[in-house]
Amino acid sequence: MRLDGKTAIVTGGGSGFGAGIARRFAAEGARVMVADIDMGAAAAIADEIGGLAQAVDVADNAAVGAMAHAALAAFGRLDILVNNAGITHLPKPLDEVTEDEFDRVLAVNAKSVFLTARHLVPHMKGNGAGAILNIASTAGLSPRPRLNWYNASKGWMITATKAMAVELAPHGLRVNALCPVAGETPLLKSFLGEDSPEMRAKFLSTIPLGRFSTPEDMGNAACFLCSDEAAMITGVALEVDGGRCI
Numbered sequence: 001m002r003l004d005g006k007t008a009i010v011t012g013g014g015s016g017f018g019a020g021i022a023r024r025f026a027a028e029g030a031r032v033m034v035a036d037i038d039m040g041a042a043a044a045i046a047d048e049i050g051g052l053a054q055a056v057d058v059a060d061n062a063a064v065g066a067m068a069h070a071a072l073a074a075f076g077r078l079d080i081l082v083n084n085a086g087i088t089h090l091p092k093p094l095d096e097v098t099e100d101e102f103d104r105v106l107a108v109n110a111k112s113v114f115l116t117a118r119h120l121v122p123h124m125k126g127n128g129a130g131a132i133l134n135i136a137s138t139a140g141l142s143p144r145p146r147l148n149w150y151n152a153s154k155g156w157m158i159t160a161t162k163a164m165a166v167e168l169a170p171h172g173l174r175v176n177a178l179c180p181v182a183g184e185t186p187l188l189k190s191f192l193g194e195d196s197p198e199m200r201a202k203f204l205s206t207i208p209l210g211r212f213s214t215p216e217d218m219g220n221a222a223c224f225l226c227s228d229e230a231a232m233i234t235g236v237a238l239e240v241d242g243g244r245c246i
Helices: 015-027 039-049 061-075 098-126 148-171 189-192 197-204 215-226
Strands: 009-010 032-035 052-055 080-083 130-135 173-181 237-240
Touching: 009 015, 009 061, 009 098, 015 032, 015 039, 015 080, 015 215, 032 039, 032 061, 039 052, 039 061, 052 061, 061 098, 080 098, 098 130, 098 148, 098 173, 130 148, 130 215, 148 173, 148 237, 173 215, 189 197, 215 237
Parallel strands: 009 032, 009 080, 032 052, 080 130, 130 173, 173 237
Antiparallel strands: none
C-alpha cells in the first residue's frame, strides 16, 4: 500500500500503459481518476479498479480544465499527475509527414503537459507536495528513423520534465519521466508500420532482454517514482526498455 491515501490522475488511462499504471496505483491504495479521450475505455478501467472515469482531450484547454475541476471536486486534493496520453504518426520520411499529423502529435504529446501544468500545478504548489510523471519514450533518447517528429515530441517531454523538476523543487513537487520501449499497446502497430511476426522479430532483436515493455512494467516503475520511496528522485528519465538504449 505504497500509495495509501494518495489521489491520482492518469491520462490515457483507458488502455495500454495508462491502464497498467492506473491498476497498479489502485492496488497500492490510491484513488485514481482514469482520464481518456475514449470515455467507454476510461469507464471500463475505472469500474475495474473502483476509480473515477473522465472524458478528456488532453490537447484541448477547456477539456483539461474540466478534468482538473472534476478531480479536485471529487478528491479534494491531487497528489499525483501522470501525463501518459500520447500518439504517433505512422513511420514515414520526415518530409512526408503532413502538417496536420505534426500538429496533432505535438498537441497531444507536448501541449498536453503544458495544459495539465497550467490547471493543476498551482493546486499542487499550494499543497507543498506532489509528484508529476511524464510518459516519454526511448524514442526521445535513441531516435528511430521514419518516426522523426514523434521522436522530437518525446525528446521535448524529457527536457520539459527536467525543466519542471528544477523549477518546482522549491515548492515540494517532484517531476520525473519514464522511457518505455514499444509495448503491447494500441500504438504498437503505428510504431512498427505493420504488425507482423517478421516486424516484431526485427524490433525485438534490438532489445537485449528480448521482449516489449508491458503495462505491468510501467505500473511498477510509475508506482515507485510516485511513491514516498522516491522522495529524493526528481528530474530523471528512467529507461524501462529491456536495455534498448544501451
